[in-house]
Amino acid sequence: MTILVTGAAGFIGMHVAEALLGGGRTVVGIDNLNPYYDVELKKKRLDRLRMYKNFTFYELDISDRSALYAALGAHPGISLAIHLAAQAGVRHSLTHPFDYTAANVTGFLAILEVSRQLDHLKHLVYASSSSVYGANNDLPYRVDQQTDRPVSLYAATKKANELMAHAYAHLYGIPMTGLRFFTVYGPWGRPDMAYWRFTEKIMKGESVPIYNHGDMKRDFTYIDDVVKGILEVLVHPPEKGGAEPPHKVYNIGNNRAEKLLDFVAIIEKTLGLEATRELLPMQPGDIKETFADIDPLRHDVGYEPATSLDEGLPKFVRWYQEYSED
Template sequence: MTVLVTGAAGFVGMHVAKVLLDSGEKVVGIDNLNNYYDVGLKHARLQQLEAYDAFSFIKQDISDRDGVFAALKNIPDITKVVHLAAQAGVRYSLDHPFEYTESNITGFLTILEYCRQLDNLEHLVFASSSSVYGGNRELPYSVDQSVDKPVSLYAATKKANELMAHSYAHLYGIPLTGLRFFTVYGPWGRPDMAYWTFTEKMLNGETLPIFNNGDMKRDFTYIDDIVSGVVALLNNPPVGGDDAAPYRIYNIGNHQSEPLLNLVSALEVSLEVKANLKMLPMQSGDVKETFADIDPIRRDVGYEPTTSLQEGIPKFVEWYKSYKKG
């Protein structure tokens, strides 16, 4: 049997695909290799996967319904899908809104419709985001809270994904699990994220922009901890019953909200460089703090993050230096 991983050339997608391959699964990856950030990094991630005989790759934009269906029609044994392809980034959505509706709404609908036509589908796991909590003030963020006040279009598209998924689980009995990721970081990460941009600026002697005058906190979650949760859930599909659809939503984070300046301090130690800071006001679409309640995923699949920020950042820095040399 085969697992389809969308966004396979992405940060989380590559790591999920690699763990699945290491466990003996066959994996089909799909990605459009867009230029939101360095395409060379995406190709380098793919090279890590192409070393496996059980991996095959399809270059395809998921918003192209006909293209996706044609590309996948000759792969009859897909039983599980991990949908990670999306247009990411809160700030980018302020100036490029249509890219978010095309990828995150139309693209997700394509994957839902594709899965609806699979005879042997066991489970579809898809990426949501902690951004859906928007203007919520109650911490830690719980999946029982209302998420009807998004503060960015990106967040709104992710909330829309959750609603779309529930409707398909209800109508067609497709087992669907959504994961609200909390600030994922680590080797092979995204160049638009703070830990990467801060690393570059510090090594180049540039000033770091620190928004909200440093009064920011994030639930920083190391990539290995994220992947362990994704894979555990993939093998444990939800079961509907009575009036309940086979659908569920989880937070997946480190369950520790840390000041942004702790990230800076961890980078200073790992890089052996003193950071120069420029305090700035809050940006549009941003939130002051994130903090994941992970009790449900801990209860259901034994999820337990094990990597602290002080342990994870040195691993990223070691990889970053090696990648830049290579």
């Protein structure tokens, strides 16, 4: 069984690919190694995957259709696909809008189109985001709430992915599942996200920029729980031939809204250092609070997050301490 993982040099992509390879699966990985954040980190993640002989890697941009078709043409047996390649980052989308349409709209379309050519494809799982809930939904967020009022371009492109997937599932019967990730963190994570920025700055004695004066909450989700969830979802494709197209969307979160200031306190405690807090206003495009209702995913695939923030965040911090010494 060959499984495609796009964004294989990314944070979630590397962990998912590693879990699959460790379980004896054959993985075809794709990534463009874009410089949004440290390319050396991405190369180190890839080095881990390259230790497995059943891993094949293509450095290409998914919005480059001909490169994508040429690479996947060599792997007609791909039966499952996990599409994680994207331009991530909520606030960055205000300053670099065209990067988001290129990767998340044109690139996503290329993935849908190439999926039509993969005769053995049974299921395409793709990354959506908690940001699609915008600013005015009741908590916890449920998948049946309105999501047509995004407050950032990033969120708009992720919602566009869900709509495009629905249309392709309807037109071509490709079974697809969108996962709305809720602020995923852990070892080998993303330097642009709060857990990494805060840890790095506290260790360097620099002040920590805290938005909305700290009056924020996030449903922080530990990477191992997310990987387990993705792999469960992967083997549960939506059924074909029913009244609805074979397309589903789920939240994948930790089912707890944690205060940003408590999050900072856990990092301080783990490091044994005190942060200098720089309290800043709310950033445009940001959401004050996220909190995932995960009952549908629990019910359909048995997803159960097992890692509290108290347990998971120190794991990241300790990993970062070692990583930054290398």
